[in-house]
Amino acid sequence: MEADDTVPVKPKRRSKSRTKWTPAKKAAFFDHLSIAGNISQAAAAVGMAPCSVHRMRARDAEFADAWEAAIEAGYATIEMRLIGHALAGSGRGDPVEALGEAVAIDVDQALRLLKERDTRRTGARLRSGARPRRATAAETDALILAKLAVIAARKTGA
Structure with a gap:
């Protein structure tokens, strides 16, 4: 048998075009996250994959802190959107309208x-078993209006 004098050639690896996190991209991501409260939507808005966002959160403490603040702002936005929805007289089956992003x-x-x-705040886990009863639209509207009355009373000093 004859020895093969050819040198094996390694196939060239295709370089993946990786998108880097820039300060502007981080700021835009957190802006979107605080408005929408949706991680996938915020990631897509800045051209990043959700897995990239989660990786960044795991390795960068500042990013993780900003993430928590943006998530809390997103929850507050959702809460205000629900209150507006109830005050507009919209029903439970009506979608809560879009807001900004x-x-x-x-x-x-x-x-x-x-x-x-x-x-998340209490650290409690959801329990299995009997499903919780869902409040009716009238019950949720009454609760929201009662909370708004408390807020108004605090502002007037009554």
Whole structure:
């Protein structure tokens, strides 16, 4: 048998075009996140993949802190959108209208997100078992109006 004098050639690796996080891109991401409260939507708005966002959060403490602040702002935005929805006399089946970069969401989805926030804050885990009873539209509207009355009373000093 004859020895092969050819040198094996390594196939060239295609370089993946990686998009880097710039300070402007981070700021835009957090702006979108605080308005929409949606990680995938905010990532897409700045041309990044959601996995890239999660990786950055895991390795950069400042990014993780800004993430938490933006998520809290997003929850507050959703809460205000729900209050506006109730005050406009819209029903539970009507979508909560879009706001800025935030897409329209339905009332049930918004309420689930707020429940998730409360679960995150308390550190409690959702329990399996009997499903919780969902409040009726009248009950949620009454609760929101009662909270607004408390806020108004605080502002007037009564």
